[in-house]
Structure formats: structure tokens, C-alpha cells
Amino acid sequence: MLKGEVICLGSDIDTDLVIAGRYLRTKERAVWAAHVFEDLDPTLAPRLSGAVIVAGRNFGCGSSREQAPIALKEAGVVAVISPLFARIFFRNAINVGLPVLEADIPSCSDGDEIRIDLEAGSFELCGTTYPFTPLSPRMREILTAGGLVNYWRGKA
Amino acid sequence: MSRTLTERILHGNAGEYVDARVDRAYVHDGTGVLTLASFREMGVPIGIDPARISVLFDHICPANNGTTADLQRELRQYASSAGVLFSDCGGGICHQIMSEGCILPGEVVVGADSHSCTGGAFGAFATGVGATDMAAIWASGETWFRVPETIGISLEGTLSGGAEAKDVALNVVSRLGMEGATYAALEYTGPGAETIDMEGRLCICNMGVETGAKNALFYADPVCREYLAGYGHHVETQVPEDCSYREECIIDLDDIVPLVALPHRVDSTRPVADLAGTEVDQVLLGTCTNGRYTDLKRFAEMVRGSKVKVRTIVVPASASVLLRATEDGIIADLIAAGCMVVTPGCGPCLGIHSGVLGEGEVCLSTANRNFKNRMGVGGEIYLASPATAAATALTGSITEPEVFHA
Numbered sequence: 001m002l003k004g005e006v007i008c009l010g011s012d013i014d015t016d017l018v019i020a021g022r023y024l025r026t027k028e029r030a031v032w033a034a035h036v037f038e039d040l041d042p043t044l045a046p047r048l049s050g051a052v053i054v055a056g057r058n059f060g061c062g063s064s065r066e067q068a069p070i071a072l073k074e075a076g077v078v079a080v081i082s083p084l085f086a087r088i089f090f091r092n093a094i095n096v097g098l099p100v101l102e103a104d105i106p107s108c109s110d111g112d113e114i115r116i117d118l119e120a121g122s123f124e125l126c127g128t129t130y131p132f133t134p135l136s137p138r139m140r141e142i143l144t145a146g147g148l149v150n151y152w153r154g155k156a
Numbered sequence: 157m158s159r160t161l162t163e164r165i166l167h168g169n170a171g172e173y174v175d176a177r178v179d180r181a182y183v184h185d186g187t188g189v190l191t192l193a194s195f196r197e198m199g200v201p202i203g204i205d206p207a208r209i210s211v212l213f214d215h216i217c218p219a220n221n222g223t224t225a226d227l228q229r230e231l232r233q234y235a236s237s238a239g240v241l242f243s244d245c246g247g248g249i250c251h252q253i254m255s256e257g258c259i260l261p262g263e264v265v266v267g268a269d270s271h272s273c274t275g276g277a278f279g280a281f282a283t284g285v286g287a288t289d290m291a292a293i294w295a296s297g298e299t300w301f302r303v304p305e306t307i308g309i310s311l312e313g314t315l316s317g318g319a320e321a322k323d324v325a326l327n328v329v330s331r332l333g334m335e336g337a338t339y340a341a342l343e344y345t346g347p348g349a350e351t352i353d354m355e356g357r358l359c360i361c362n363m364g365v366e367t368g369a370k371n372a373l374f375y376a377d378p379v380c381r382e383y384l385a386g387y388g389h390h391v392e393t394q395v396p397e398d399c400s401y402r403e404e405c406i407i408d409l410d411d412i413v414p415l416v417a418l419p420h421r422v423d424s425t426r427p428v429a430d431l432a433g434t435e436v437d438q439v440l441l442g443t444c445t446n447g448r449y450t451d452l453k454r455f456a457e458m459v460r461g462s463k464v465k466v467r468t469i470v471v472p473a474s475a476s477v478l479l480r481a482t483e484d485g486i487i488a489d490l491i492a493a494g495c496m497v498v499t500p501g502c503g504p505c506l507g508i509h510s511g512v513l514g515e516g517e518v519c520l521s522t523a524n525r526n527f528k529n530r531m532g533v534g535g536e537i538y539l540a541s542p543a544t545a546a547a548t549a550l551t552g553s554i555t556e557p558e559v560f561h562a
């Protein structure tokens with residue numbers, strides 16, 4: 001069971017907005033975490049720890065940079081919910097261990113409590129339970145391990 | 157409930173996430189190096205029958221400098237020690253080699269290259285993945301997919317005049333647009349489908365990714381069965397079920413005319429006739445789209461006995477294509493007409509060697525992509541069929557194939 005507080009974002013948030021190209025030269029994950037969403041709203045980064053991002057359609061469109069989901073995860077984001085993800089972002093997110101859930105989003109506000117049951121494929125928000133497209137068993141295992149590389153490293 | 161072919165192969169409905177067993181997994185020299193690095197980081201042994209993994213060198217073959225040579229040596233050594241299928245420089249393009257009897261109907265095939273959708277021509281689910289995903293597939297032989305929705309493309313009639321399968325591929329890309337099929341599967345059906353030979357189907361599926369599609373496929377029919385029988389495989393045919401598509405379109409093959417895609421967008425196509433007279437500096441016949449035996453044969457028949465007017469580079473898609481074209485005298489005809497024939501592989505397609513364009517130079521190519529600077533900084537690429545390429549090579553400017561039609 002994952003839980004966190006909602007932060008609402010709009011539609012078509014591209015990976016440049018998640019982490020700007022100027023921060024890609026470093027390999028320091030902490031740098032990405034510090035500057036995540038900087039060009040969207042510079043006050044967001046410090047508030048992301050323990051947050052569940054509830055975004056509009058097409059989250060993660062644009063460049064296929066793997067640093068985008070890593071930056072979110074590193075900043076403490078618990079999960080991202082969107083009605084539709086850009087597919088490369090979606091795949092990268094699972095592979096780096098960031099839960100991404102595809103669901104039609106009910107109305108909610110910043111700060112609402114949300115509880116996510118990955119196994120059941122549902123989340124609970126303001127007392128109501130909503131379904132999301134269930135993840136496959138392998139996807140859940142990858143998330144639990146903290147990403148694809150860790151998943152396999154653990155099996156060595 | 158009736159399902160699309162992609163849903164049948166992945167055992168799921170559109171939109172669902174499924175775990176799938178991967179029947180064939182392949183990498184080339186470029187992505188193979190990255191896959192090996194990720195795989196070593198995972199620190200596990202190969203977890204599937206190594207015969208399901210192929211490592212095929214094609215992108216920079218033979219190596220263009222010391223760095224490439226070193227990277228290739230490392231991967232070559234690994235491939236031999238791991239016992240996977242290995243094809244060295246000169247063997248040909250990964251997608252082509254896989255199409256020479258390695259992909260069977262109903263299989264799940266993944267390649268670490270965007271044009272891995274080519275293998276859908278055999279009624280397989282074939283798609284591209286990234287290097288980390290591929291490393292995990294080496295480790296387990298499985299991966300997860302979101303089952304794509306399907307766009308049904310029904311083919312009617314038959315191709316005529318100078319039109320070829322490539323023109324169908326270009327037509328589909330311009331109709332759907334470069335993002336029109338993002339994430340979807342393209343499924344080709346209809347009475348016209350059986351009139352297209354396997355090489356044509358490979359060409360059409362190859363360009364599926366140019367619409368953003370995840371995969372593209374034809375049902376395995378008697379044409380496919382006969383082709384695979386030539387490689388010693390005896391397969392069942394696949395019959396379409398009465399399924400529902402996200403979108404449907406009909407293409408009448410009789411209406412297809414030779415097309416050319418203008419720089420720098422694959423979906424900006426026009427009839428060749430509209431561009432007639434545009435001067436070019438180079439013609440490229442080859443790549444995973446059009447470097448096959450029939451492509452070389454068609455081109456050779458048109459240039460036989462004449463001389464090309466611009467530098468013309470021919471890159472057979474594989475060593476078997478080169479061998480067959482040599483035995484049939486096609487290569488001799490091409491050389492006599494003034495063409496250069498280079499090592500089977502990707503050749504100049506990615507702008508690294510064997511025919512890089514100079515600033516402002518124009519190339520008419522049979523490839524699948526004409527992005528800015530792809531074949532060299534400042535170069536311009538027009539995409540067309542082998543027949544249009546032959547007519548253009550003979551005149552030095554974009555020319556309709558019908559002009560030279562025998």
C-alpha cells in the first residue's frame with residue numbers, strides 16, 4: 001500500500017518541464033531532484049517528498065530522457081497518476097521504479113490524502129475507491145525492487 | 157470475444173499490461189554495446205536459451221575507426237563466449253537477417269532498434285525496445301507490454317504501373333502522419349494483402365514505426381507459408397477474426413502512384429511527377445526498407461545497358477542478398493551501369509560512412525527516414541522506391557519510374 005498527498009498538475013507536461021536539458025550533463029541524481037519542475041513552478045521541488053502527482057493527459061511527452069522519472073523518484077514522488085502517459089516515459093518510469101498509474105482522475109485538490117493498492121489496481125481518495133489499469137505481476141515486482149537493474153541485481 | 161492479431165499474440169486486450177515470453181531478441185552493434193553494459197550491471201547470467209538471442213553487426217560495418225573497432229571487439233568476444241547467434245560485419249542488417257527464416261508467425265520478437273517492427277510481416281508481434289529492457293530480456297526471456305490498440309488497414313486491388321510496396325508504405329505514413337498511430341498496432345488485411353510478396357510486406361511493416369506505431373503486421377497467409385517453407389519452416393496460416401479496430405482505413409492499391417517524401421519529414425509525400433526534375437547528387441539503394449533481392453533486381457533491370465548520371469550507392473541488405481544477386485548477374489549489371497556496391501549492412505543510412513552527404517547535397521534514398529542531417533550535416537534526403545531511385549539515377553534528377561518502364 002502506497003500513500004501520499006496529492007499535487008495536481010495540468011496536461012501535456014513534457015520531460016523538459018520535468019527536468020530541463022541544462023541539468024542533464026551531470027549524473028548527480030540529487031541535482032535532478034533539486035531542479036525537478038523548475039521551469040513549470042520553481043516552488044514545487046521541495047514539496048514533492050511523499051507526494052502523489054495527479055496530472056492531466058499526456059504526462060511525460062517529448063524527449064525520451066530517462067532522467068525525468070529518476071528526478072521525480074529521487075525527489076520523493078510516491079507515484080504519478082494520469083489518464084494517459086507518453087509511452088516512453090511510462091516504460092522508463094516502471095524501469096527506474098517509479099509507480100505510474102493510468103486512470104481517469106476524479107476531482108481532487110492539493111493536499112488530499114491518497115492510498116494506492118498496486119496489487120488490487122485501485123486507489124482511495126477522499127473516501128472513494130477508484131480503479132486504474134492493473135499492472136502486470138512482473139511490473140509490480142520491478143517496482144518493488146526499485147527498478148529493472150536492481151530487480152536483476154538482487155537475483156545475482 | 158474476437159481479437160486483433162496483436163491481441164491474440166500477446167494474450168490480452170488493448171490497454172492491458174501483460175507479461176510476455178520473448179521468442180527472439182536481437183541487438184545490433186550500436187545498441188548491443190549498451191545492452192551488454194546494462195546486462196553486466198545487473199550481474200546475472202543469461203537466463204534464456206542463448207539461441208533465442210542474436211547479436212548482428214550492421215550499423216558501422218566494417219568499423220570506421222579505432223573506437224568503433226574496440227567496442228565491436230568487446231561485444232564480439234562476449235557474443236562468442238555466451239553462445240548467442242552472432243553475425244559479424246558483412247552479414248547484413250539485423251532486421252533483414254531476422255527475416256531470412258528466423259521469425260515465425262505468432263512469435264513475440266523484440267529488437268533493440270526502432271525498425272524491429274519489420275518482422276511483423278510474418279504475422280509476429282515484433283517491436284523495438286531500449287537497451288535496459290533488452291538486458292532484462294537476456295536475463296529472463298520475458299518482458300512486459302501494454303497491449304496496443306489496432307488500426308486496421310484494408311488493402312484492395314493490385315499495384316500497377318511504376319508503383320511498388322514502398323509507395324504503399326509512404327502512402328500510409330502520409331495518411332496517418334508521423335504521430336498518427338502513436339502506440340498503436342497497424343494490421344494489414346484485405347484481398348490486396350495477398351498480392352504483395354514477402355519482401356513488399358517487410359518494406360511496409362518496416363515503415364510502420366514512421367507513424368509512431370508500436371508494431372505493424374500482416375497475417376501469415378499462403379504467401380508467407382511458402383516463403384518460410386523455403387527456409388525449412390512449415391507453418392500454419394493465420395485467419396483474421398471479426399475484431400474491432402480503433403480506426404479503419406481502406407487503401408485501393410490501384411490508386412497508388414509512385415511517391416516521394418520531401419526533406420525533412422517522412423509524412424510530407426507528393427507524387428514523384430510533382431517533383432520531376434529536382435536535381436540530386438546521390439542515389440542510395442539499400443537499407444532495411446529496400447535493400448532486398450527484388451529491390452536490387454528491379455533496379456538492375458532498369459539500369460542494365462545504360463549508365464547512371466550521379467553517384468549511385470547500392471547496399472545489399474544482407475550477404476545472402478548479395479550472394480543471390482551476384483549469382484544472377486544483377487551485381488555485374490549494376491557495376492557495369494556505374495553503381496558502387498558496398499558492404500551489406502546499413503551503409504550510409506545513418507550518415508557515418510560509405511556515402512555521407514556534404515552541405516547542401518541532395519540524396520534520393522530508398523530508406524525510411526529523411527530527418528534533417530541524418531545522412532550528413534546540411535544534406536537533404538528524398539525518400540522513394542527502388543524503381544524511382546533507378547529512374548532518378550539514370551537522369552540525375554527525380555524521375556518517374558514509368559519513363560523507363562520496360
Ligand code: SF4
Binds near residue numbers: 215269501505506523
Ligand atoms: S538500415 Fe538505416 S533504418 Fe535500417 S536499421 Fe540500419 S540505420 Fe536503421
